[in-house]
Amino acid sequence: MPESPTLPDLDPISDRAVFRQIADHLREAIERGQLAEGDKVPSEARLMQHYGVARMTIRNALQVLQSEGLTVAEHGRGVFVRSHPPVRRLASDRFARRHREQGKAAFIAETEGAGGKPSVDSIEITEVKPSPDVAERLRLSPKDRVVRRSRRYLINGQPVETAISYIPAEIAKGTQIMQPDSGPGGIYARIEEKGYRLDRFVEDIKSRMPLRDELRALKLAPGVPVFHLVRTAYTTDGTPVEVCDTVMSSDAYVLSYELPAR
Amino acid sequence: MPESPTLPDLDPISDRAVFRQIADHLREAIERGQLAEGDKVPSEARLMQHYGVARMTIRNALQVLQSEGLTVAEHGRGVFVRSHPPVRRLASDRFARRHREQGKAAFIAETEGAGGKPSVDSIEITEVKPSPDVAERLRLSPKDRVVRRSRRYLINGQPVETAISYIPAEIAKGTQIMQPDSGPGGIYARIEEKGYRLDRFVEDIKSRMPLRDELRALKLAPGVPVFHLVRTAYTTDGTPVEVCDTVMSSDAYVLSYELPAR
DNA sequence: CTGTAGTACACGTATGTACGAGTTGAGGAG
DNA sequence: CTCCTCAACTCGTACATACGTGTACTACAG
Known part of the structure; x- marks a missing residue:
């Protein structure tokens, strides 16, 4: 039987709400390591008994921790301290040509390098009219056409990232970009083969809570x-040739960029 | 009198939980713009009446929206659709020397450029032993000393970012880095004056839910x-000379980086 | 006209009850 | 020994009720 963490009693003088005090106790137990990753938090019934409060009060406290991303509740099993997945570091040279020339797409090369098993699924390729945002980034008019390549990346079967690339139809047409397997070196290699010389990428990064679809697609834990990363690829003459819209589980990634001081 | 959004009735056949259905209705109303930023969501009492359910059910639904960052509850006033603050874009050339030479720190220059009123408070300067993480990044031994400069940045009085810089004591000692006002061009200018030639920065970016202290310091809305950005500054010979640990409200920022394709 | 007390209304916190549904393990049937 | 049933335990959903506390408007007193 796993020994329970020793939780303090309530402070009857404090004006801090009871459920917050309880959340504090549990949070401290987690931070002190008294409750380690994967450990089971005492059940609602046990906590009710320990503190002598109603179930709603306990549930409010647990809700606080869950929204902080510290715990996950599993129906029928209990509440557990969240364990954090291995972190992938995305370095700013990950699209360097020297990597592309080795014949592997950035995601595959990186993941194998880190000892994981990469896979890609849900590949869909369609030709659509660009959204206003995409049209602006690609400097197209809304009536131009773009090829939309969407896919989901997984590591060891666990989804970590969804991505949608938009390429002007004029560029993508008649290339392997229209195929589910875009060939060695990925779509950037295909674009360069067509005579476009890639020069630089610009990545815009936001962070936010997931939408419902994203929660499902990435199997995200609550909290x-x-x-949300949008990358635009430019050629040497400054023409944008691709926009890639990516959503990544934030606890699976550290993004790393190098900036010149010049 | 503000017209209420027209909310559908519950689907008695659906096996989707009632509170989730209600959350869906409200979410859709927000997404359709029927409930615009700053609008008041119907009160708990009104929603109870509309749907004919208990208050707990309504509160669960509202809790869902709040945790998605779509609404904020204000005690005594109501629940409101969240309005998003003006977004600051951090470009990857923001530490370029040409900016520094104009005599302004990066934050001040940028904010004024965007028409906001920048301010800095809570400046604290202490000399401490580095944490293991900081020591590793600065390639120091744990018994070396570092100068710790912490401060909080505000725009129009609204806190947006906290930052803590760590500089090896050997470098900072006897310079204006030890003063609350680090002088024209900020601490990077002081470091260069001491003969160190800054070459590049590396930024590691994570995203997560705020800790309680951060929630207070940045006056963050729930959800x-x-x-969490950690920047390390390197000189031309590859020596790290500063580590800056920054926490930013994610809805006030878009981070933007340029990556070479070479 | 002004200030304030009162009041209606809003969300916050807490209690108690009931039943549903997923998980697990013990114990009995085969 | 194996399989299955069932009980016990877990969290999920929903009901009803009560009182606290902050907000904002109204009506009355001055």
């Missing part, structure tokens, strides 16, 4: 935000 | 994640 985990996502990175 | 808003933070960026």
